[in-house]
Amino acid sequence: MVRWSPDARGRLERAAFELFAEQGFSATTVPEITARAGLTTRTFFRYFADKREVFFAGDEIPELARRVLAAAPPGLDPVVLLEQGLRQVAADRFDGHRDEVRLRRDLVDADPSLRERDAQKRADLVAVLRPGLQARGVDALEAALLAELTVVVLHVAMRAWLDDPAEESMSDVVSRCFTRLRGVLEVGAARVF
Amino acid sequence: MVRWSPDARGRLERAAFELFAEQGFSATTVPEITARAGLTTRTFFRYFADKREVFFAGDEIPELARRVLAAAPPGLDPVVLLEQGLRQVAADRFDGHRDEVRLRRDLVDADPSLRERDAQKRADLVAVLRPGLQARGVDALEAALLAELTVVVLHVAMRAWLDDPAEESMSDVVSRCFTRLRGVLEVGAARVF
Numbered sequence: 001m002v003r004w005s006p007d008a009r010g011r012l013e014r015a016a017f018e019l020f021a022e023q024g025f026s027a028t029t030v031p032e033i034t035a036r037a038g039l040t041t042r043t044f045f046r047y048f049a050d051k052r053e054v055f056f057a058g059d060e061i062p063e064l065a066r067r068v069l070a071a072a073p074p075g076l077d078p079v080v081l082l083e084q085g086l087r088q089v090a091a092d093r094f095d096g097h098r099d100e101v102r103l104r105r106d107l108v109d110a111d112p113s114l115r116e117r118d119a120q121k122r123a124d125l126v127a128v129l130r131p132g133l134q135a136r137g138v139d140a141l142e143a144a145l146l147a148e149l150t151v152v153v154l155h156v157a158m159r160a161w162l163d164d165p166a167e168e169s170m171s172d173v174v175s176r177c178f179t180r181l182r183g184v185l186e187v188g189a190a191r192v193f
Numbered sequence: 194m195v196r197w198s199p200d201a202r203g204r205l206e207r208a209a210f211e212l213f214a215e216q217g218f219s220a221t222t223v224p225e226i227t228a229r230a231g232l233t234t235r236t237f238f239r240y241f242a243d244k245r246e247v248f249f250a251g252d253e254i255p256e257l258a259r260r261v262l263a264a265a266p267p268g269l270d271p272v273v274l275l276e277q278g279l280r281q282v283a284a285d286r287f288d289g290h291r292d293e294v295r296l297r298r299d300l301v302d303a304d305p306s307l308r309e310r311d312a313q314k315r316a317d318l319v320a321v322l323r324p325g326l327q328a329r330g331v332d333a334l335e336a337a338l339l340a341e342l343t344v345v346v347l348h349v350a351m352r353a354w355l356d357d358p359a360e361e362s363m364s365d366v367v368s369r370c371f372t373r374l375r376g377v378l379e380v381g382a383a384r385v386f
Contacts (some may be wrong), residue, residue: 079377119312142373144349149374152341160334178378180335181342184272185375 009047009057011037016054021103025055025111052117055107059121061154062128064089069132078138082129082150083178086157090170094158102162122151153177202240202250204230209247214296218248218304245310248300252314254347255321257282262325271331275322275343276371279350283363287351295355315344346370 015036019028030051034041048054068085094101108114129147134140157177161170168176208230212221223244227234241247261278287294301307322340327333350370354363361369 077380079380116309141349141353141370142377144353145345145370145374146377148345148349149342152338152345156334156337156341160337177334177338181338182378184335184339185371185378187270187272 008037008039008043012039012044012047013054013057016051017100017103020055020107025051025107025114052113055104055114056117056121061089061093061121062124064092065125065128066132069129069136072136074136078133078136078142078146079178081136082146083175086150086154086174087171089154090157090161090174094161094170098162098167101158105159105162122155125151125154149181153181201230201232201236205232205237205240206247206250209244210293210296213248213300218244218300218307245306248297248307249310249314254282254286254314255317257285258318258321259325262322262329265329267329271326271329271335271339272371274329275339276368279343279347279367280364282347283350283354283367287354287363291355291360294351298352298355315348318344318347342374346374 012033016028016033019032019036028051030041030044033051033054034044048057065085068081068088072081072085108118126147129150130143133143133146138146153174157170157173160177161168161173164173205226209221209226212225212229221244223234223237226244226247227237241250258278261274261281265274265278301311319340322343323336326336326339331339346367350363350366353370354361354366357366
């Protein structure tokens with residue numbers, strides 16, 4: 001009798017994504033996932049509260065953001081820090097995984113319960129970045145704007161990267177977003193006066 | 194027999210908000226709203242599909258955004274246009290209504306179904322701004338960034354305005370957000386090199 005399954009968590013995640021890819025998120029059941037992984041539903045629920053949790057397993061961007069904020073030198077400019085942090089997230093989590101990220105994006109777009117959880121994930125990242133920036137001396141208004149802006153750039157850059165046939169790296173798309181924001185805001189300022 | 198009730202819609206909205214303020218959103222029922230308004234539930238459902246719809250009635254910011262985009266001169270810089278548009282929304286819909294806006298904010302924060310709909314409203318505004326900007330010649334990446342940025346500024350400015358004891362106008366908070374974003378992004382650019 002096998003009491004311990006090596007890499008049960010990883011096998012469940014892989015089985016779940018195979019099934020989500022084949023038949024969609026809502027049509028896939030937990031027993032189907034465990035059957036495909038060769039494990040029991042009991043094992044499934046040892047690792048995950050529900051199907052949505054498998055979907056978002058490994059998506060620890062808020063945790064990564066917390067570490068980036070903690071490790072950055074105290075005097076580092078906040079925008080430089082955010083751009084570098086996003087480039088790092090892009091390089092670690094997105095570049096080289098285009099097909100998987102695209103599948104996730106398509107599944108989220110197609111399912112209201114995943115969209116809701118995805119929106120919550122964005123809010124979670126804002127909730128990490130905002131106090132983290134304030135702790136570095138950024139005032140409340142600027143911290144709120146920069147935290148939201150960072151999540152916007154992550155989201156817009158990911159979609160632009162997925163839609164880009166040129167296969168530019170996502171970390172470069174992130175930098176392009178910051179450059180474009182700078183450019184367009186400067187032009188706006190020049191024309192106000 | 195009264196077949197037509199003058200301003201039934203307005204009476205239902207006012208009754209609903211009185212009750213939401215007194216006892217919260219989830220505890221308030223449609224029969225309570227109609228009793229308070231002196232109207233029938235049948236009349237209620239002539240105007241609103243459900244309780245959430247009364248809550249968001251009159252919140253036609255995407256519609257306003259569509260009109261602002263259509264009315265702006267073709268050559269107007271997109272950021273100037275967005276800042277002016279947000280100042281107009283702030284002046285028309287927020288300034289002078291601080292208590293009502295604060296009540297709405299508190300009710301949304303307290304109720305998951307209102308938060309979900311509020312997030313959808315933000316997505317609706319992005320969905321109007323993005324193609325509207327592209328129709329004015331802004332490219333896809335910049336249109337996506339600016340549409341999301343505008344919704345972020347509206348959201349952050351509203352919360353900053355509500356929390357500000359100095360009672361600055363929300364249209365001035367909107368401009369302050371754009372000024373701060375410009376400033377912090379410029380500093381960021383200067384320090385990258």
